[in-house]
Amino acid sequence: MTERVVLAYSGGLDTSVCIGWIAEETGAEVIAVAVDVGQGGEDLEIIRKRALACGAVEAEVADARDEFANEYCLPAIQSNALYMDRYPLVSALSRPTIVKHLVAAARKHGATTVAHGCTGKGNDQVRFEAGISSLAPDLKCIAPVRDYAMTRDKAIAFCEEKNLPIATTKKSPYSIDQNVFGRAVETGFLEDIWNAPIEDVYEYTQNPAEPREADEVVITFAAGVPVAIDGRTVTVLQAIEELNRRAGAQGVGRLDMVEDRLVGIKSREIYEAPGAIALITAHQELENVTVERELARFKKTVDQRWGELVYDGMWFSPLKRALDGFIQDANQHVCGDIRMTLHGGRAVVTGRKSDTSLYDFNLATYDSGDTFDQSLSKGFIELFGMSSKIAARRDQRAGTGLPA
Amino acid sequence: MTERVVLAYSGGLDTSVCIGWIAEETGAEVIAVAVDVGQGGEDLEIIRKRALACGAVEAEVADARDEFANEYCLPAIQSNALYMDRYPLVSALSRPTIVKHLVAAARKHGATTVAHGCTGKGNDQVRFEAGISSLAPDLKCIAPVRDYAMTRDKAIAFCEEKNLPIATTKKSPYSIDQNVFGRAVETGFLEDIWNAPIEDVYEYTQNPAEPREADEVVITFAAGVPVAIDGRTVTVLQAIEELNRRAGAQGVGRLDMVEDRLVGIKSREIYEAPGAIALITAHQELENVTVERELARFKKTVDQRWGELVYDGMWFSPLKRALDGFIQDANQHVCGDIRMTLHGGRAVVTGRKSDTSLYDFNLATYDSGDTFDQSLSKGFIELFGMSSKIAARRDQRAGTGLPA
Amino acid sequence: MTERVVLAYSGGLDTSVCIGWIAEETGAEVIAVAVDVGQGGEDLEIIRKRALACGAVEAEVADARDEFANEYCLPAIQSNALYMDRYPLVSALSRPTIVKHLVAAARKHGATTVAHGCTGKGNDQVRFEAGISSLAPDLKCIAPVRDYAMTRDKAIAFCEEKNLPIATTKKSPYSIDQNVFGRAVETGFLEDIWNAPIEDVYEYTQNPAEPREADEVVITFAAGVPVAIDGRTVTVLQAIEELNRRAGAQGVGRLDMVEDRLVGIKSREIYEAPGAIALITAHQELENVTVERELARFKKTVDQRWGELVYDGMWFSPLKRALDGFIQDANQHVCGDIRMTLHGGRAVVTGRKSDTSLYDFNLATYDSGDTFDQSLSKGFIELFGMSSKIAARRDQRAGTGLPA
């Protein structure tokens, strides 16, 4: 029986050429799989037909937008996932979603290999291949661009030679990956890290510097899940989409950073993620109100490791799954309303309301009604500082103390 | 010999009353110590004379602004210290500065006790007392407001009875602590956490929503120390002051959060810290460019613990000092220029330049000149994901694997 | 209605006197609650009658040995809980067990206060009071020894005056707390930390230096739970008891350490925990065989924090409960047999067998049959070390590199 290869298919030039290229290189039949994670662009049916026209023996398309929002973006919100305190993991979240569909298609069609269109110096190759090996350790992976040196010039030549139904227009100056959770842009002139980005780079966000009316929004969470906006019930997908629109219109969520890739190099990245940033900002403040201090402090360690693992392509790893349980547990009381002002590139929390709040007005107030017993503090401070005080005595004795 | 008490003196009503109050309660002589950490307000000499007029046997004043900037604010910048990812530790940094002066005065004047004007439900009492016990474990601490139930009404009565030279005007609706690194505001109506702050609350920052011209600034760091602004050499204090002015004028650095106090309660706090936020934002991005990935990842854990310790009043503790060494080491290559746009409440990095950069254009570029050997990636991915892949095989065997 | 106080009752002199003492100090009715966590000693019914004879209005006794083993000792085994890498949390585990029974009794009998017999300088007072406040925040706590200065001499006088049916023989030179998970001993001559313990101190363990035959045992775990010993099915309680006997007979599990108490001081402690140490040693090695590397590395951080929290009395805290979920998840594949030799004070693993093993003979072997593809390593090493290599290049350039 002929070997079968499942290809992660986007409908663009590179992966369209991959269909025939893989067939020639390996003698295998190619099954194209396109997954909609909210990247916009062409209709899935058009993409499906193009795959077949380019030589795929089968072509599958899937609208995975709700799945992506519920199973991938939501845990990122619940763990306030910002890689290097900035990047909301946009592409890192979409890759495992796609991987799951690729593996399902491989099982359905009896394929032994999965192919993707990534280069050999980015993070996405790791996310695809480590994802596949953790979900289906028996499947092989190939990356024609990396493994068969399929450059863009060769791709265009192949395309023209085979008369494939794809436009081979000159490449955009920008290398872009986008989905409903955000948009990543790399480009030649931004590889000089002293250069500032220009407005032309952005699509999901308006210029924050332009004057406009502020937008006030109330986001309701239940157990860390955004469930309503301004009182209207929403799905997670709808919450992201609505906040992409509204926060995007106010210029919220632009990011410009130098980041550490898993392959060991630093790269410069521009991101736009208005909905993601608005939701994480709101979620974080609702945690401040509803999560107990020691749980919150330790959760930062968990959140950081979760973000690193997901960035590093380890979505399906045992550690990532164990951290998920912790994060779920910590979110169980993250319930209530956050009121935010979206304006001038900023998403600013101005109010919180929660039935599961740990903020106790009577303990916090300096007005009458204060129920905090201040006489407890002296003993607390004395014993809280005791081990440091004993060390200070020793240091004085040993002559290694701090000079006063 | 009569006992002597050193009092942390601000010049205001409460601590002025404390002078006589402590004398009456303890029979001790009171030495007033006022420390300028950039809080503004009255002249130190006026404050010194008032202390004497209120009955202090000695009064010492110190301009500690440079000391505060160099020894307390700078390490906070170098550790990107933001408690709960937000608060740049404004008051938490000034307390140990003051503690050091109090202890020095106690030594000089042979005092056995240190007094401060804090209440019994905040963090500052811990910062004073744990600080003193770690620096001078033999000194005792008293807090008249907490320990002798010195309420404001009683203070006013005492003031009038003794005819002290202080205005006993009605208290401001705001409870404020400020210094050159920022300003903290608490107030009655903000104790309802659903209420938004009003413009009246702010002093260090202009309204970010008002239209104005953007301000572009270049901050130069050497080993994590801000040493120049727009090419002009500055001290740390000058850097903070200039950025307070310029970032403050753009509305940068307003914070509104519910935070976890050390005494176990949650409180609502409003902060303004334009210079601090601008400097930390710039420093953080320069770290992204110059600090190796694994060092950067671990430094987040160190930074978080450093911030918690300082917030919790443990400035002079053994762990805090050991973390300082790590942070110094990690900053040794944080050298170069950061260009930022200050505008509309945002401090946005737009360029970085560094002789100690780890960003390698030739490794990062997708253009010609790329020196990254993509053939290395396959082996890397395979072994990087190996332990997770072996676990996936086991899980399939055990029937506990992930469904595909 | 008369107030009611629930007292943690041991049957000994101190808590027997507490019954009447509390009644006199507070005017309340006292309900005595005795909980069997495997401490041995008198029959529960005798203890119950003594409480009533000493003036308790009600007396409840509970055999909580299985509950203690299943709900408190087992999680400690699953998290390899060794405070300061040594102490298996013997007393720290029994306190929350007792707290749960005290709170249940308080609810049943309408009590508003819980009392315990601890002093004011140990950890157990925190474990009782923080446990109660986290389980029943409305209940008050009192500790007569600490709060009413009930010294031993006063207790004996009270006892004789009231003619209570308790022997007031001279106190043992040792202060002891014991249960099925281990035994803790403090004593006057051991407060000199240069003094070695003597044989007289020990009860659960034989002298390891005496010659005897080794004992070989096979312990079977399922999902981290010890379920069989030498092929015979056991409950967790039976596993601990059998290993207390067998490992104790070989002198396993003696500990002598200086430890950090929560109240800020260091103390010297002698422990015996033969079953606990044998079970944790076996569990740890079975984890080595069955838990994926990154999960195992992070679990050390979780295990450490879990142990600190439990030592610090935070059993019922939100963070402890969230960590429990992580630990459960990490234990799901900890299944199989561990063979150990118990001899001369040592519990040494000599064999492991597991259906859920991640040890792969074919990948590990250096003999024929090796399936490890060594050609992958070069790329792995190159990219794994890339960020450090780039930093080294920078350091050479900057003249801050390592001298070779």
Added chain:
Amino acid sequence: MTERVVLAYSGGLDTSVCIGWIAEETGAEVIAVAVDVGQGGEDLEIIRKRALACGAVEAEVADARDEFANEYCLPAIQSNALYMDRYPLVSALSRPTIVKHLVAAARKHGATTVAHGCTGKGNDQVRFEAGISSLAPDLKCIAPVRDYAMTRDKAIAFCEEKNLPIATTKKSPYSIDQNVFGRAVETGFLEDIWNAPIEDVYEYTQNPAEPREADEVVITFAAGVPVAIDGRTVTVLQAIEELNRRAGAQGVGRLDMVEDRLVGIKSREIYEAPGAIALITAHQELENVTVERELARFKKTVDQRWGELVYDGMWFSPLKRALDGFIQDANQHVCGDIRMTLHGGRAVVTGRKSDTSLYDFNLATYDSGDTFDQSLSKGFIELFGMSSKIAARRDQRAGTGLPA
């Protein structure tokens, strides 16, 4: 000019063959470098001559035993470095020592490449190559066994063909790496992880089960450095050697474990490290006496990461160097005597004496002279448990509380 390759030379069959093999494969001149890290065996001069006889153009030998002890083993003692809580990093410490000499020789002789004799599935290849790339990023690395498929059979054939002056006797059944800090053994029958090791495997340690007299030793540390044994001043090397003898004679330091290799697989390892285990055990307990609690708790996180980095070959990485500073600082007060009994495979601390002790008899004692103020505890406990108590109240309200 002819290229030059520096080879890590042991004097054994494999690396002797490498000399000619590398010359044939690459056309380069080979410089052999042998480093004595206390592995015992042949005289360095004999090894040097053999290298030349096998075709090396230069041969350098270095007695690096003191360097190894002072610069590599000592930091491991000071960080209580036990990978997976067991393995004292024996081989992981020797590799960077050797790397430093290889790089120095490469610089001296103008070599562009470094070669080592490791296979492609172990940790040591990473330690060599990542070490070299972090110390001398311009040097290339080759591993003939891995890169040129130099199997043992081919090596023997090469040896006989070229008539090299090396015995080609049948390989020992054991694969061994040893140095003064310990000894590692792998072997065919131990690859079945159910098989127990046999006495034949061990060389550094006597059978702990055999009856013999106990040995009592007093180890003196200054700032975490072992400086005297039983009152006699020693170097670090002498301390390790003497304790290898004395602890080894008592069977101390045998380890049998399944461990996680960096390349993603689990392997079974037998180690002997009597001196290392005795020194780390003593050091750890002296830390318990002299290091403040919060510093000690955080140091566990640092120690763990340090051990992982060193195990993973990252000795010369930026993070490892930054952690070194922390560990140095934490050791500054680790001064004093530890008395241990070495017997029956156990190294048991029985006494501690320290001028920099934080153990305070007067605070710890339950006898008269107690200076601990127990009245402080109530306030401490109340505020220490406050955040958990407030959460418990919320949980009761929300109906998600713990059942009592």
